Amino acid sequence: MQDLLYFGQQLINGLTIGSTYALIAIGYTMVYGIIGMINFAHGEIYMIGAYTALITITGLATLGVTWLPVILLIALICAMIVSSSMGWAVERVAYRPVRGRHRLIPLISAIGMSIFLQNYVHLAQGSRNIGFPALIEGGFQFGSSGNFQMSISWIQIVIFVTTFVCMTALSLYISRSRIGRACRAVSQDLGMANLLGIDTNRIISATFVIGAALAAVAGLLLGMYYGSVDPLFGFIAGLKAFTAAVLGGIGSIPGAMLGGLILGIAESMTSGYLSGEYKDVVSFGLLILILLFKPTGLLGKPEVEKI
């Protein structure tokens, strides 16, 4: 019984962290699906989302706003606006001018952008980590056995619910709305979409904006969950989310969701049964295995060379 509870606890922790990976992974997978490049600055967009949320929360506290839902909502909206503008600007400045060149060129541009944003936040906010107020505290416990107590905290529940709502909204948006329809068309055949008069530049910008907005949601959630942020906050999370996107099949949105959850669970199981130090080994080991044996990922389709 105790073993089962322990397993359940790891599963809850894994799903929590995994769903935030999935939120960030969406940004990687959408951009790859449309223009076939890896936006390595996406982790930084997420980090900036977390910082913006923190600054907003601090600002609201000094203004004397105390009602929690209002604080969270305003922080969320500010983070989404700032991250989205940043996502839009990064595409405009660093990727659009080099689009259509050799594959390596946008990649290098992306890495440069990532280094730039990281260091910009270093300068603006300092390199030490800053405490993120635990706005949502407590939780409840259930099913104790022996000396083990299974628990779920409110922040975990908030993370699940928010992620679930975002994912559902995104799926509906992509499958039903005009922009979503155009996104799918552009990802299948950009040249043809262009010929039919779709403003493909706008659609590409839209995917950057949507991905960045979701990353900002993850930034606020994970900031509260971990309790601190620093300028390197986005680096590891970005790598993990990228791994999740590849695991699920890069270019596939359901793949990113699935990949995130699998990766989160794999990590928490490793922490729970082996040692926390092995969790990165396991997740990147998983990435290598997937690349070796199923390069298209779990839900990805084999890439057909576009003519």
Added chain:
Amino acid sequence: MLEVQNLSMRFGGLLAVDQVSLDVQEHEIVSIIGPNGAGKTTVFNCMSGFYKPSGGKILFRGQEIQGKPDYRISRLGLVRTFQHVRLFGRMTVVENLMVAQHRHLNTNLLSGLVATPNYRAREQKALDRASYWLERVGLMEMANREAGNLAYGQQRRLEIARCMVTEPQLLMLDEPAAGLNPAETRDLDQLIISLKEDYNVSVVLIEHDMSLVMGISDRINVISQGRPLASGTPDEIRNNDDVIKAYLGEA
């Protein structure tokens, strides 16, 4: 409405198109024929903005369009198809027709998050036009299938429907009958004639199927080895010695 004047296209040392001229009037079907490798598709690619021609002018309603980006040209009302089918294969048939009307729709990033009456009305209008064309090309029952799963002939017809929902003035069809069986080809020439007669669209056609070309063209331009060889009505072309030589070789 369309005038191509002394068009040339050079790829390195190869002069693929050399001083080709042709014109298309309102309400007319003009064909471009010629042996394989004559440069027909290259002419198309210049007209639709895929290539920037090395020389010559292309005028559409008096406006120079040579070297303009492809999406600008298509927005003027010159829409083309390709030798191979280029549908959005993983979208449904009706979605293919809806997305082609994208630029006529309000495309704010937030529109669609909330379905405003305006959004719905425009969406409904687009859907009406899509279903009209599905009916017209006989694909109504297929509306919710994935386009990639249609039979080849159906895909060809869907491509033409997709061009038509954009309300073009001039349609450029690159070998629309390639790979079709004789019955499908007959349906296709009925469809092309109806585009001209009922929807007042001019058509430029590249085609190898001579019965199709001779049957529906108002005028024909023959190109051989990148150079213009002859032009005239189907009867004139049929009896032109140069054309017979180019196709059959010298006797």
